[in-house]
Amino acid sequence: MRIRDLPTPALIIDATALAQNVATMSAALPGARLRPHVKAHKCTALAAVQAAAGHRSFTCATPREVLGMAANGLGHDLLLANESVDPTRLRAMAAAQDSARITIAVDSVATIDAAAAAGIHDVLIDVEVGLPRCGCAPTDAGRLADHARAAGLVVRGVMGYEGHLMMVSDREAKRAKVAGAMDLLLAAHADVGGDIVSAGGTGTFDLHDRVNEVQAGSYALMDTQYGTLGLPFTQACFVVGTVVSSNGRHAVADVGLKALGMDHGNPAAMTLIEDAGTDGIAGGTSTDVWFCSDEHVTISSVDGQTRVDARVLIIPAHIDPTVAMHEVAWLVRDGEVIDRWPIDLRGW
Amino acid sequence: MRIRDLPTPALIIDATALAQNVATMSAALPGARLRPHVKAHKCTALAAVQAAAGHRSFTCATPREVLGMAANGLGHDLLLANESVDPTRLRAMAAAQDSARITIAVDSVATIDAAAAAGIHDVLIDVEVGLPRCGCAPTDAGRLADHARAAGLVVRGVMGYEGHLMMVSDREAKRAKVAGAMDLLLAAHADVGGDIVSAGGTGTFDLHDRVNEVQAGSYALMDTQYGTLGLPFTQACFVVGTVVSSNGRHAVADVGLKALGMDHGNPAAMTLIEDAGTDGIAGGTSTDVWFCSDEHVTISSVDGQTRVDARVLIIPAHIDPTVAMHEVAWLVRDGEVIDRWPIDLRGW
Known part of the structure; x- marks a missing residue:
């Protein structure tokens, strides 16, 4: 079966580009230095590729990701880098501790008490390092670690995600800002203890000589936003569409905003050079995206010649939510x- | 079970508001005057409510919606208001014609020939009336109808979706623009013939005295964008989140951009007055949305008091893609x- 035989919209992963991205990252951050984030792909088959490259510890964003990874033999060391106070899901993760090592992020007395009540063994203190999202104040981390240990939990260390810095384009400014964020995390770690200091993402993967693991995920598949940063990773994931309507001015393909994460704006588009393989993916003709509707993307017709039943490649602006929309x-x-890789970690 | 017992993020539909919206629309456009669009909810249980209100003809955006409606006994008169050149899916819809009436939109020789080759009986000519998406030029509609009839197809009429006019806020300007778009559609219909002249959406539902059916869908559940228009429909759908992190400044709930259509920007948020029922949904305290991440929404803490484990109601900015993200x-x-209503028409 070739690309044009797939029912569209079809999420495709270029095996060659994926292998290159995984190899590039493994060379930079070998083994446990990288804790790949599965939220970017929600796919145990892809996680197995990362594990085969030497990364056996994973980062997860949802309980379903944790449980799915554990159920698929990828539970060597799973970090839920997210808070939960859901007793049912916490108990389900606690039950999976027989066959998997599971560590839960906590940032408050409430989340610590919920983890302890559910029978979770291992936690890690989530520290806010500048992104106003989860994470305790750095100065509060030691107190929370003491509370967790008093509740019978093992505190494995700290994490702090500097997500607000991923898209800083000036490299020296980014280096300085990341260093400032990590100053906060390391100060918290001094109060908390434990073996783990975890941070980072694809946009800062090479700026982390002071933490012992990086939580990058998007590097494996990439998107147009990370593509602007000059990172050593190439686009490995596309949504294939079929042109269903065309005139001399615009063409319409069946890849709409129900098949694309739209929070980073419109995707990019190019024609597919059929039967040209990887070169076809890399070498198609780019064309303007006018707008996305529920089930359609309207693009400029290439030289007025884009015909009905042609295939186009849509390049997601944000890979994580895009993948999550596909089965x-x-x-x-x-x-x-x-x-055929099921996106088997979708949902919550 | 009450709202706070649901695992979050949880898509909820307020039965009272839904019933009001359906009744209001049925009074304005009774029976076959409305062809509800199922793309807005992708839920056969909700479609059954619309059918019980007298609307037995439905609009669909994908083959899966058509096939799912037919399989659930809702196949009285299904219009795929979208083009397809996928032989497999066209044949699947043709096979369903034994138990359902299925009409496919066509706008080119290629789509007509694909429908005929697959054994589809009924088509309708899709006419572009100003939105640069699918649809033939109005002056080309008659020629295409002739081609379809020559290919053995029954041409039931025309459709033309004036989607570019939905959000025109000035009512008289909107009325004039819709009239101009319908001039194009009616001119095409004069060349095409057939019983159906289909157009419109929630934003123009009451401006269509010259077509015989309106394709509105969002009116049943609503969203913040349509909520700005002063329509006689109320918000009936929310995503319930649990606060998992909070400080005196901001709180973070577990409803992120993988649970929300983001193409219309951020959602709105309010606290949930627990155990207060419908009044609780309508009467919560609104709070600012700072930003959405994959699995989180960061909001202002209400009076610094929003606590971990509280529930919040997130109001989608765009209902169609939001519903499509939920099981x-x-x-x-x-x-x-x-x-419990499965969103059983997801996918393609």
Whole structure:
């Protein structure tokens, strides 16, 4: 089966680009230095590729990701880098501790008490390092670690996600800002103790010589936003669409905003050079995206020639929510579909 | 079970508000004057409520919606208001014609020939009336109808979606613009013939005295964007979140951009007055949304008091893609969960 035989919209992953991205990251952050974030792909088959490259510890964003990874033999060391006070889900993760090591992020007395009540063994103190989201104040981390230990929990260390710095374009400014954020995290770690100091993402993966693991996820598949940063990773994931309507001015393909994460704005688009394999993916003709509707993307017709039934490649602006909208990803190499990977960690 | 017992993020539908919206629309556009668009809810249980209100003809955006409606006994008169050249899906819809009446939109020789080759019986000519998406030029509609009839297809009429006019805020300007778009559609209909002239949406539902059916969908559940228009419909759908992190400044709930359509920007948020039922939904305290992340929304803490484990109600900015991200909707009345409705028409 080739790309044009897939029912569209079809999420495809270029096996060659994926392998390159995984190899590049593994060279920079080998083994446990990288804790790949599965929220970017929600796919245990892809996580298995990362594990085969030496990364056996993973970051998760939802209980379903944790449980799905554990159920698929990828539970060597799973971090839920997120808070939960849901007793049912916490108990489900606690039950999975027999076969998996599961560590839960906590940032308050309430989240610590919920974890302890559910029978969770291991936690890590989540510290706010500048992004106004989860995480305790750095100066509060030691107190929370004491509370967790008093509740019988093992405190494995700290994490702090500097998500507000991912898209800083000036590299030296970014380096300085990341250093400032990590100053906060390391100060908290001094109060907390434990073996783990975890931070970072794809946009800062090479600026972390003071933490012992980086939580990057998007590097494996990439998107147009991270593509602006000059990172050493290439676009490995596309949504294939079929042109269903066309005139000399615009064409309409069946990839709409129900198949694309839209919080980073419109995707990019290019024609697919059919039967040209990887070069076809890299070498298509870019064309302007006018707008997305529920089930459609309107693009400029290429030289007025984009015909009905042609295939186009849509490049997601934000990879994480895009993947989460699809039931399956198709692995392709040289235009041939070589595997079907369920997006099996969707949902909550 | 009450709202706060639901695992979050939880898509909930307020049964009272839904019933009001359906009744209001049915009074304005009774029976076949409304062809409800199922793309807004992707839920056969909700479609059954619309059918019980007298609307037995439905609009669909994807083959899966058509097939799911037919399989659930809602196939009295299904219009795929979208083009397809997928032989497999067209054949699947053709096979469903034994038990359902299925009409496919076409706007080109290619889409007509694909429908005929697959064994589809009924088509309708899709006409572009100003929105640069699918639809033929109005002056081309007659030629395409002739081609379709020559191919053995029954041409039931025309449709033309004036989607570019939905959000025009000045009512008289909107009336004039819709009239101009319908001039184009009616001119095309004069060349095409057939019983159906189909157009419109929630934003123009009451401006269509010259077509015989309106394709509104969002009116049943609503969203913040349509909520700005002063329509006689109230918000009936929310995503319930649990606060998992909070400080005196901001709080973070577990409703992120993987649970919300983001193409219309951020959602709105309010606290949930627990155990207060419908009044609780309507009467919560609004609070500012700072930003959405994959699995989180950061909001202002209400008076610095929003505590971990509180529930918040997130009001989607765009209902269609929001619903499509959820596996199930929970029907609630007076705070009590009274039914579980699978979002069974997701996907393509």
